[in-house]
């Protein structure tokens with residue numbers, strides 16, 4: 001049995017590269033950019049008005065002029081115009097191009113306009129209310145770096161530089177495998193000794209959040225069928241994500257089956273709870289990775305978030321940013337196991353505060369639905385006092 005720290009390191013040593021692909025702009029939401037994005041023009045591309053009002057030449061103010069003849073109206077979308085003389089002004093709308101011979105914008109609230117004449121009611125500062133060309137970014141500047149996660153705000157930047165199609169990291173093809181004769185489909189009514197499959201659906205839902213649609217495969221607890229089905233799946237997918245069948249039971253065939261199929265075991269069993277019987281293996285030549293999680297629902301769920309997500313992010317060239325949280329109660333560590341304890345979190349005075357959820361062990365999947373994530377409690381003998389800081393993995 002290895003420590004959590006060792007197991008985590010091993011998982012991150014076996015990342016894969018699935019290459020790049022081009023997708024249309026909106027389909028790139030939630031994906032990872034695979035190219036630097038440069039400004040195709042200055043941001044903003046012209047001197048733009050930031051207020052609705054009038055535009056004047058400040059030289060008029062210096063001459064003591066405060067009343068101007070209105071010679072026209074400028075709206076956003078009009079090509080650049082020209083102010084004919086500093087005795088005149090133009091009405092200008094937010095987003096319109098600053099006209100030639102003008103340099104100062106006075107918002108309507110600081111003017112009085114009557115019969116084609118505008119008076120200024122508050123002395124302006126030279127150059128006010130203008131968003132100058134190139135002050136946000138200059139043409140050619142890198143706006144977004146390769147490895148950036150594409151959020152809604154990033155989509156806005158991509159759109160503004162005309163990225164109709166975006167180069168993103170290709171996602172792995174994943175097969176989520178469940179095993180166990182006790183499991184029935186969710187639409188079925190289980191007999192008293194049966195349960196509905198939930199792990200595979202929960203994993204599929206978690207994968208959807210990272211834009212991966214896995215294939216679901218269920219295999220009965222039969223050694224030769226398990227081997228045959230896994231052999232086919234390994235050929236077809238980059239990643240197998242299994243739940244169940246990795247412990248010490250008479251029907252826990254998965255580790256042997258994977259061994260017989262030539263998958264190299266990196267580790268089996270980690271000094272942690274939940275998720276202790278986790279099996280992790282690779283087939284280096286064919287670039288395959290196998291996450292074989294313990295079947296108890298909390299174990300599967302915790303291990304997916306603690307190990308798989310950081311592995312995926314690293315494989316896609318981006319980082320996992322896990323915050324720390326303050327635990328609002330004392331906690332007793334385990335003398336030899338790292339604990340992943342379910343918590344709810346809330347913000348209080350700028351700090352993320354966690355409270356534990358009293359679950360009923362790693363088979364209690366209902367308590368999972370109440371949790372925001374897990375804190376990691378390192379092994380130890382002495383009670384940890386209230387107010388200590390822990391690493392936190394969001395899981396929902």
Ligand SMILES: Nc1nc2c(c(=O)[nH]1)N[C@H]1C(S)=C(S)[C@@H](COP(=O)(O)OP(=O)(O)OC[C@H]3O[C@@H](n4cnc5c(N)ncnc54)[C@H](O)[C@@H]3O)O[C@H]1N2
Pocket residue numbers: 178179180182183195196197198199200243244245246247248249252274275276277293294295296297299362363
């Ligand atoms: N002698 C020992 N027994 C057990 C040990 C041990 O160290 N020595 N470890 C325990 C721990 S910890 C865990 S966790 C479980 C994991 O066992 P398996 O990975 O072999 O999982 P199964 O036995 O197949 O199932 C466990 C439990 O989870 C339910 N399950 C499985 N798959 C699903 C699914 N897709 N959806 C919903 N529920 C699922 C299954 O019905 C069982 O109740 O082993 C302990 N035993």
Ligand code: MOO
Pocket residue numbers: 272273274275276277294296299362363
């Ligand atoms: O360590 Mo197991 O994964 O909780 O029951």
